[in-house]
Amino acid sequence: MRKNSILFLAGIVIILALGFLLPWTIRNPFYFFVGYVVLQYVTIATGWNILGGYAGYINFGAAGFFGAGVYLAAFLYTTLGLPLPLCILSAAVLGAILGVLMGYLTLRIQGVYFAIATLGLVIVLETIVHNISALGGASGMAVYGPRPPGWSPGPSQYNFTVMLMIAVASVALARFVEISWIGRGLRAVRASEDAAECSGVPTLRLKLLACALSGAVLAAAGSPYPFYTSYVEPVTAFSLIIGLNAIAMPLIGGTKSWAGPVLGALLLASVQQIATVTISSELNILFVGLVLIAFVAFAPGGLADLFSRKQGRAKP
C-alpha cells in the first residue's frame, strides 16, 4: 500500500505539472476546450462512484448536484464577486449539504427509494431555479469569467487547468476513501447492509458521509462551468446527459476502484466529444444508452473487471 501511494502521489505531481506546462506548448486552445469536458466527466464519474460504486447506492440525480454547483458559483461570482477558489469551495459545501439532506430523508429505508428520490432532486432544483429571478429564471444569466492569471496563456487553458486541479483532487479523495476505514465500511454496506449493521459498522453514518463527499465532488465539478460557457441556463445545467454519463462511465470502467470511473470517463467522454462534433447529439445519447444496457446486462464488473479476469486467466 505504501509503495502504491508513493506512485499515486508521483502520478499526481506529473499530471499537475503537465496541466501547467501543456498550455504553453500546445498552441491550439480548442484541445483545452474539449479537454475541459473530458476532465469534468472524470470528476463527475469519480464523485458519483464514491456513493454509487463503493456503497452501491445509485444516484440518478448527479445533474442536480452539478447544476446546484453551477448556479451557486455563477451567483456568488456575479453578485458578490467572490474569487474562483472560494466559489468552487462553496459549491462543494452546498453539494455536501444537499447530499446529507437527501440521504437523511431517504437512506434509512431502501436503496431503491433513494434512487427514485435522486431523480426528483433534479426536477425540484430545476423548478426552484426556474422561479428565482436573481438566477435568471428560465432565460438564464450571462457570466463574465475571471481574467486568466499570468501563468496561463488564455481563458480556455485557464479553465482547463482549474478543472484538472479539481479532477485530481477528486480522484485523490476517492482513492483516500477507498483505502481508508470509510471504504472498508462502505464495502461492507454494499455486500450486506444487515450483516454490517450487526457487526457494529455505523452504516447510516457511513452512508451519510459518502453522500456528503459524493455530493461535494459533483457540485465542485459544476462550479467552473459558468466560466467555461460564459452563460448558464437551467436546461443545460441540469441536463439529463450529465446524470446519464455519471452512471454510465463508472459502470463501463468498473465501480470497485478509483481507476474504473477515470478510465470509463476518459474513454466515453472522448468518444462523445468526437461524436458530438461528427454525429448528432441525439445519436450520442442513444449510443450511451445502448452501451449502458450492454454493460449492465453482460459485463456488470466493467472494463476493469474484464481486464483483471483476463490477467487472472493468463497468470496460472
Add this chain to the structure above:
Amino acid sequence: MLSIDILLNAVVTGILLGSVYASLALGLGITFGILHIPNIAHPTLVIAGAFFVYTFGQWGFDPIFAALIGLAPFYILGVALYIFYSRVFERRGGANVLQSLTLFFGLSLVIEILLALSFGSELKSVSVSYIGSSLKLGLLTIPYRLLIPALLGPVMIAAVWLYLSRTNSGTAIRAVAHEERALSIAGLNPASVKQHAFGIATATAVVAGAALIMIGPVEPFAGRFQIGRVFAIVVLAGMGSIPGSLAIAIIIGVAEALVASYLNPSWAPGVAFAILLLGLAFRPQGLFGAAR
C-alpha cells in the same frame, strides 16, 4: 378574498388530473408494487403509447379505440421486456435492484431517443370532435379533453383491480411476489405468471398514453416529468394497493392544481416529489399499506 369558483375549479381539475395520474401509475403499481421490479421505463412506455395513439389518430382512429387496438401489441412488448429482463439477471441468480434500475433507465433513454428520431422532438397532439368544448355546471367549467381521460382512468383501474382480486390468474400474480416456491408447488410456472403480469402492466401504458395525449400535446421526453408522480403514487399508496393509488393520485392532483392556481404553474412539477420525500421520511410503509 379568495373567490370560491377558483378554489372549486382548482379542486375539481385536481381530482380529474389525479384520476389520469392514477392510470399512468397503474402499470408501475403492478411491476413495482406487486412484482418488485423497479421499472422506471414505465412513464416512457406511456409516452410510447401516446405516440401509438397519435399514429392511429393520423389515420382517423378515435384515441380510445386506438388504445384498445394497442393493448395487444403492448402486452407482447411487455412480455418481451420481461423475458429480456429475466434472461439478463437469471444468469446471475436473482436481480440486484439497483442494477435493474440502471437497466430500465438505459432502456427508457433508448425508447425516448427512438421516439424522437422517428417522430421528431416537437409536440404532437390528437384532434377529436368531443375535444375542445367544455361542460358547464354552475360555477364549474370542465373541458371534455380532461373529463373523458379522467373517466377512462377509474374504469381501467377497476377492471385491473377486479381481475387481480377476483380471478384465479389475478390471484396468481399477487401470489408470485409473495412466495414463488409455493406457486410452483401449486403447479404454476412463476416465470410465465410474471411475464403475464408484466404484459398487463405494459398494456395499461397505451391506455394511459391515450389519456395523456387527449389532455394535451406530448413530446418524446415528457415521460421524465411523470416519473416523480407515478413513483410517489405507487410508493405512498403502499406498494401494490391499487385502490390506494387512486386516492393518492387524487391527493397529488389536487395539491398540484392548488399550487398551480394560487402560487405559479411553474412550481407544480416539484409538488409530487415534495410529497414523496415527506412521505418517505415520515411514513415509509405508505399511507394505505401494511408495515413491511
